Amino acid sequence: MKSVQLILMIGLTKESGHWNHDFIAYIKKLYQTDDLVMIDIPGTGHYRNEKTPFRIPNIIRKTRERYFPQLNMEKERMLISISLGSMLATEWARQYPDDFQALVIINSSYRKFNRLIHRVQPKAMVSFVKIFLTKNPIRKEENILNLCSNNSSVREHVLPDWLAVNRVRPVMKRNMLRQTIAGAIYKPRRKPKTRLFIIASRHDRLANYRCSIEINRRWGGDLLIIRDPAIGHGIHIDAPELLAEVIHTWYINPKTSASPQTLTIDTRMTDKIFSPHPVG
Numbered sequence: 529m530k531s532v533q534l535i536l537m538i539g540l541t542k543e544s545g546h547w548n549h550d551f552i553a554y555i556k557k558l559y560q561t562d563d564l565v566m567i568d569i570p571g572t573g574h575y576r577n578e579k580t581p582f583r584i585p586n587i588i589r590k591t592r593e594r595y596f597p598q599l600n601m602e603k604e605r606m607l608i609s610i611s612l613g614s615m616l617a618t619e620w621a622r623q624y625p626d627d628f629q630a631l632v633i634i635n636s637s638y639r640k641f642n643r644l645i646h647r648v649q650p651k652a653m654v655s656f657v658k659i660f661l662t663k664n665p666i667r668k669e670e671n672i673l674n675l676c677s678n679n680s681s682v683r684e685h686v687l688p689d690w691l692a693v694n695r696v697r698p699v700m701k702r703n704m705l706r707q708t709i710a711g712a713i714y715k716p717r718r719k720p721k722t723r724l725f726i727i728a729s730r731h732d733r734l735a736n737y738r739c740s741i742e743i744n745r746r747w748g749g750d751l752l753i754i755r756d757p758a759i760g761h762g763i764h765i766d767a768p769e770l771l772a773e774v775i776h777t778w779y780i781n782p783k784t785s786a787s788p789q790t791l792t793i794d795t796r797m798t799d800k801i802f803s804p805h806p807v808g
Contacts (some may be wrong), residue, residue: 529595533563533600534778535628537620540606540711541672541704543573548686551764554772555608565598567591571617571703580706584714588619592627599627606779607722609763610634611735612711631722632775635732635761637739640715641746646736647694647712660704665694675734697736724749725778727763729769734761750778779781 534555538546545567557563558714571580571590578785581587599605607619607628614636621631637647649655655675662668669690728740730753737753752774759766 531563531603532559532561533565533603533605534559534561535567535595535599535605537566537567537569537607537613537617539613540615540707541572541699543568543576543693543699545573548626548762548764548768549689550780551772553767554769554773558772558776563600563603565595567595567616568614569707569729571706572699573697576699576703578698580703580779581711582706582709584615584619584710587710587753588616588623591616592624595639604629606630608630608632608634608775611636612672612707613717615711615714618716618720619714621722622716622718625721628722630725630779631720632725632727632761632778633743634727634742635729635735635737635740637735637778638716638743639713641742641803642739644728644738644792646740649733649736652734656708665698666691669694673762673765676760676762677729677765679758681755681767682766694718719747723782724793725775726750727752727754729753729758729759729761730755731759732761734738744768752778759764 536544536547539542539606540716547566552564556564568574569580569587570578577586581590585673605619605628607621607630609632611634613635615638617631617633618636618638623756627706641648655671659668659671659675670687673683673687673690677686724747726740726744728737730737740751742752754763754770756767759770763771
């Protein structure tokens with residue numbers, strides 16, 4: 529396997545510190561590398577005091593200017609992203625096609641392809657309003673985690689880490705709103721030229737998995753639908769080892785992208801991660 533640098537972009541109101549520690553450990557082990565770059569956009573993480581631009585292309589121009597010096601041009605570079613992070617990653621790969629050789633988008637959607645009711649499912653819309661109006665930081669993080677994770681035992685394990693991040697670098701409400709608007713209005717102008725892997729959870733309670741199916745129908749690439757009810761929007765939270773394994777298996781088998789296909793898995797059959805099945 530060629531030496532690879534991994535770049536990670538996370539979703540709405542989250543920062544680099546919210547990536548699941550187990551997921552980070554698994555991908556480091558699989559790729560035998562510590563060469564990871566975890567992105568914080570303006571308004572999050574180390575840049576929480578900045579204003580998040582209202583438009584994703586503007587977010588990316590500023591973010592790339594900041595992080596481009598960390599990209600290792602001696603290696604292949606794979607951009608792994610989830611949710612709003614995948615909209616940002618798509619725009620980065622679109623604007624700067626030479627920055628990455630592979631793009632992974634997880635549980636995302638685009639205004640150009642997907643209906644609003646699928647991009648944010650009705651119950652999730654209610655949850656978003658509650659989250660925005662909640663003043664208690666502990667309750668707010670609990671509500672966000674409950675929306676993103678389908679596994680209660682995992683949530684109990686992850687919540688203390690999220691609360692620790694929130695105590696040090698909370699996201700301001702103005703930036704929550706700006707990021708929400710940026711994601712809501714984003715329409716990619718064209719397909720990124722990178723090798724593409726689209727991953728969706730069948731039981732995502734935030735974004736309907738049909739959004740990923742439609743993106744795959746329009747753009748091709750490889751599509752993986754995870755059907756386990758215990759795995760929700762935050763696949764890196766609910767199934768960190770599984771997510772690391774399927775991304776790694778896809779990456780080291782480039783022939784899967786030479787013949788785009790729909791891929792699905794049975795999480796009880798790890799020896800058949802890439803078994804073609806019809807999507808329903």
